[in-house]
Amino acid sequence: MNRLTDHLILISFDCLSALDLPILHELPHFQTILTKGALVEQVESIYPSVTYPCHATIVTGNYPNRHGVINNTLLQPGKTSPDWNWYRKCIKGTTLYDEVKKANMTTAAFLWPVTAKANIDYNMPEIFANRPWQNQILVSLLNGTPRFQWEMNKRYGYIRKGLQQPELDDFVLEAAVDTIKTKKPNLLMVHFTDLDTQRHEHGFSSKEAIQSLHRHNHRLGRLLEALKEANIFEHSTIIALGDHSALDEQKAINLNVLLHQQNLITTSATGKLINWKAYCKSCDGSAYIYLNAPEDQSTFQTVHHLLELLVEEPDFGIEKFITGEEAAARGADGTCAFMIEARPGFYFLEDYNGEFIKPITKEDTKTNKKYTMACHGYSPEKENYGTILMAAGKGIQQVTLPAIRLIDEGPTFARLLGVSLGHTDGNVIEELLTLKGEVT
Incomplete structure (x- = not known):
């Protein structure tokens, strides 16, 4: 050629x-x-x-x-x-x-x-x-x-x-x-x-x-x-x-905090992660949810139900979720259990201790780079x-x-x-x- x-x-x-x-x-x-x-x-x-x-x-x-x-x-x-x-x-x-x-x-x-x-x-x-x-x-x-x-x-x-x-x-x-x-x-x-x-x-x-x-x-x-x-x-x-x-954002979603509360993430007395059944992996404006054992239907159903509840409440910041199969059809990682999309103004972090929804201030962005005023990772749609x-x-x-x-x-x-x-x-x-x- x-x-x-x-x-x-x-x-x-x-x-x-x-x-x-x-x-x-x-x-x-x-x-x-x-x-x-x-x-x-x-x-x-x-x-x-x-x-x-x-x-x-x-x-x-x-x-x-x-x-x-x-x-x-x-x-x-x-x-x-x-x-x-x-x-x-x-x-x-x-x-x-x-x-x-x-x-x-x-x-x-x-x-x-x-x-x-x-x-x-x-x-x-x-x-x-x-x-x-x-x-x-x-x-x-x-x-x-x-x-x-x-x-x-x-x-x-x-x-x-x-x-x-x-x-x-x-x-x-x-x-x-x-x-x-x-x-x-x-x-x-x-x-x-x-x-x-x-x-x-x-x-x-x-x-x-x-x-x-x-x-x-x-x-x-x-x-x-x-x-x-x-x-x-x-x-x-x-x-x-x-x-x-x-896109600009004002709040971070720590879904792992809820997974921790559901006993799907286990930590030590000092707060260190010991084990996990489900984990929210941030892509900033979106996130993957992985299961440690992909065949674990009980954990899958627990997470699925939790996501259904979260999507219904705008203040929780989750716009929608799709299955791993649907994620693969869009070119993303099909080995995830779910892929979740943040609403405008929100993005995802991976903390499993602390606040589920954390408001982001200018001071936060100066003290820790995980806090930002704008990010990407959202759906191209x-x-x-x-x-x-x-x-x-x-x-x-x-x-x-x-x-x-x-x-x-x-x-x-x-x-x-x-x-x-x-x-x-x-x-x-x-x-x-x-x-x-x-x-x-």
Whole structure:
């Protein structure tokens, strides 16, 4: 298969929403993309619409229950800080970067989720020190391309302040610009999280979120300029995309508190989880409920009855629930007993002691990162919850499309580089592409 471009630059602006379009139209570098290229006004995310499943979907073209990354974090009941789906091995099947590498093209990735230990030429994976004895720089070096990361840290590490934003994205930007100029990769994937961080901490439409959109505009401009300085701009395709949107919330639901009261979770005298029959695993705006013994019909019926009662009372914050089979039909994890959706203004946490419904204050968000002012993970069917995609450069039509699905992005990106992801849940969106003048 012939390719349509020599260099594909994927820029993921985490938590970019379709509601941000009016602002983006006013920002000069986004305006350049929108004027000269293609826009998809509504991209339907996946369920649950959280970052790691979304980014695995973007590079596979498949729903979570097929690619295997069904949540950000692993099911580890009782752990204060569960581990994340950091590693490439968490993804079943092939990926865009695997196929590009097989085609003898160069790959680079910066903080792209689920790429730890991936076969990427220049890889700075998103992974963090999750245990007290771990060192952040060492964890990153061991799970990506060591010499490359060491060099980037030596040159630009002074910019970073741990994992704080906006400094982290500013560091990533400099490393990506450097890599474009010196390595000229055929595929570059960069993940910026500044906007997502500001929305979590301050709210969807906060001044901090708006300021981060302006910083993203600057970052986009720097990347475009780097392509020009590397003399590959005319041979490149630039994709700017979001993975999900976000909704403001004011209250957290701790369903495990009720499961604890029903003796479905057992704790020690000090409050440590000892055993569980049913457990609510948060995906922020939605949650999975798992049974320790899936064949346990008594526990299943107990939880089912409890959910029926909770849905009837709006103040309890649960909008609806579906079975594991119904979750699988929507691309989520079919091994759960139930999947539950929060009402607007609510999200899920995993505490099993304390309040069932906890009001969230600004002070809470300062003292503990599990408390947020806005989050995602909700059903893509929620109103005003779509994300967007914009593209410009080689192989891209000047067109506006009303809607595609997140699962369609991977096959479309693969087509641009003349590779295939095989049989995927999504389709190539040919309306975005100029299928004439292919690069041989």
